Amino acid sequence: MITEKQDCPDNIGKCGLLVGGSGLIGGGILHYFKTHVGGGFELLGPNSKQLSLRAPEDIRHHIRRHRPEFIINCAIAALDSNPLLAYQINYLGALHLARAALEQGIPYIHFSSAAVLPPGENLTEQDRLELTAELPNYPKSKLLAELALAEMHRKHGLDYTSIRLGVVYGAHDHKIQGFHRMMFAIADQIMPMLFTNRRAAHSYTNAAKIPPFVHHILNHREEFGGKTWHFVDPEAVLLSKLILTIKAYLQAKRPWKLFLPYPVAHFGTGIIHFLIRLMGRIGIDARMPAELLFMEQFYQTQTLSCSHLQESSFVDPKPEATVFTELPHLLEYYLTRWEALNLITSFNKEFFDCGRESEDFVRDPARLLERLER
Ligand SMILES: NC(=O)c1ccc[n+]([C@@H]2O[C@H](COP(=O)([O-])OP(=O)(O)OC[C@H]3O[C@@H](n4cnc5c(N)ncnc54)[C@H](OP(=O)(O)O)[C@@H]3O)[C@@H](O)[C@H]2O)c1
The missing domain is CATH 3.40.50.720 (NAD(P)-binding Rossmann-like Domain)
Structure with missing residues (x-):
């Protein structure tokens, strides 16, 4: 603004x-x-x-x-x-x-x-x-x-x-970066396992x-x-605890509680990098998700x-206030926004009542006009 x-x-x-x-x-x-x-x-x-x-x-x-x-x-x-x-x-x-x-x-x-x-x-x-x-x-x-x-x-x-x-948390991150990108990955069910270890805190x-x-x-x-x-x-945050708390709020199936070892995650990132370069050669524009550039940090503790x-x-x-106390509000804000922008489809929509407001507009537009007359 x-x-x-x-x-x-x-x-x-x-x-x-x-x-x-x-x-x-x-x-x-x-x-x-x-x-x-x-x-x-x-x-x-x-x-x-x-x-x-x-x-x-x-x-x-x-x-x-x-x-x-x-x-x-x-x-x-x-x-x-x-x-x-x-x-x-x-x-x-x-x-x-x-x-x-x-x-x-x-x-x-x-x-x-x-x-x-x-x-x-x-x-x-x-x-x-x-x-x-x-x-x-x-x-x-x-x-x-x-x-x-x-x-x-x-x-x-x-x-x-x-x-x-x-790591900054708060509403109105319209570029979906950093912590909010991670929330997005869980909401969109594209994080199959925990890309961290048991100890990593930030x-x-x-x-x-x-x-x-x-x-x-x-x-x-x-x-x-x-x-x-x-x-x-003041309190450092265990990355695995945060991911599993977001998963629980969303009542999502993934990520499974399996810690993907760093060498495997690193190898996977290398493969993605290779594929992206290959796609570039045949004229398809693709980019490495920015967060994968920071994969190593998911496995290392860094507290200030x-x-x-x-x-x-x-x-x-x-x-x-901590990231845990703010999570319900943040999830409500971002899920509503991402759903409105058609960015995610796979989370439990009823959970935060997202989408209800526009239900009549979608299913029964005449009701909106009836209500206008009252
Ligand atoms: N978000 C985090 O998790 C985090 C963590 C640690 C530190 N920080 C630091 O916090 C600061 C703000 O980060 P943020 O997360 O608010 O970033 P952001 O949401 O990505 O916003 C970046 C801002 O920079 C503007 N900008 C980009 N190129 C510009 C240019 N050439 N001239 C003038 N403005 C330009 C953008 O304007 P347009 O939209 O018009 O391009 C946008 O307003 C940065 O110094 C960052 O290093 C952020």
């Missing part, structure tokens, strides 16, 4: 520029600032055609025209993008925005990812992968951006905050808590500036420490 406003009004204390407002995280922040934050803040959310991070002149034009007082970057290239897009959007785009913030002397809020971290437990903000040429495009570009921002802070005093997210981030955090850090620059913060739920965040002045607005 993009605000229609084009100029920052003079009477508003803080007017910001948000890039990536049509995405899961950016959309939530735009919505929050429009509906929850009265008076104090106003956000401009140009779409990627109005402001593309691949076009530095777009950024200069927006900054000159609207003179924002802070910048939030929620833009990201698709996970399976080629190196050029990952480089231009995730790294160079972040750099252009940070330079603009530096020139204007305004804060720059950046979103980073657990993808910059190695496997391990209770990883801190100081942990990072080693920067090597062999890293896949997404972690390499996110890591480069983090390192460059830290350098710009050290050398030039850039006022920035980098927020590292875990950190999750509640998308609904991100906007209040951004609001808080904008109001507390001293405390939150010049640093990276882990923003995740949030003790730094817990010791900060930020108060969790809903400490009891």
Whole structure:
């Protein structure tokens, strides 16, 4: 959702520029600032055609025209993008925005990812992968951006905050990525077995808590500036438990409770990769599902420490919420949406009452008109 406003009004204390407002995280922040934050803040959310991070002149034009007082970057290239897009959007785009913030002397809020971290437990903000040429495009570009921002802070005093997210869960992920892709695979019954092991656990981030955090850090620059913060739920989540809980909610038959060993999963992924290349040779356009690029992570534990965040002045607005408590709502939201878009057919439709609302429209349209007369 993009605000229609084009100029920052003079009477508003803080007017910001948000890039990536049509995405899961950016959309939530735009919505929050429009509906929850009265008076104090106003956000401009140009779409990627109005402001593309691949076009530095777009950024200069927006900054000159609207003179924002802070910048939030929620833009990201698709996970399976080629190196050029990952480089231009995730790294160079972040750099252009940070330079603009530096020139204007305004804060720059950046979103980073657990993808910059190695496997391990209770990883801190100081942990990072080693920067090597062999890293896949997404972690390499996110890591480069983090390192460059830290350098710009050290050398030039850039006022920035980098927020590292875990696996994000929340409504309105219209591209069906990450955790929501996994939910989709279970709902669509295309996950026959557990593509994980008994021990693999990860950190999750509640998308609904991100906007209040951004609001808080904008109001507390001293405390939150010049640093990276882990923003995740305190409890790590066992991937197998989460998959089986989703299966139970959906009353689905699959995935069977069989753990597919990693070497077999890896071999299977290799076969898919080979078939896709073969199809390309005979003119059929096919792509590797982006999530299969992260297959290894399904088998490795990676949990982020949030003790730094817990010791900060930020108060969790809903400490009891976890991915498990939010599942019923998320499933209801996504199943309704996916069913409406004809994306899934095979789950128990009665379970969440999906489709009932349009039953008369489908079976007995005259009833709709009868009801109108009452
Ligand atoms: N979702 C997660 O699970 C997760 C986990 C860890 C970290 N993060 C981080 O959180 C941030 C936001 O992720 P998300 O999940 O909200 O992503 P998303 O839903 O895929 O949204 C990406 C946004 O980037 C915009 N964009 C793409 N190319 C652009 C360009 N050239 N110029 C300007 N905007 C462009 C897209 O606009 P169009 O739709 O117009 O292309 C869209 O608004 C990213 O930094 C990501 O690394 C996300």
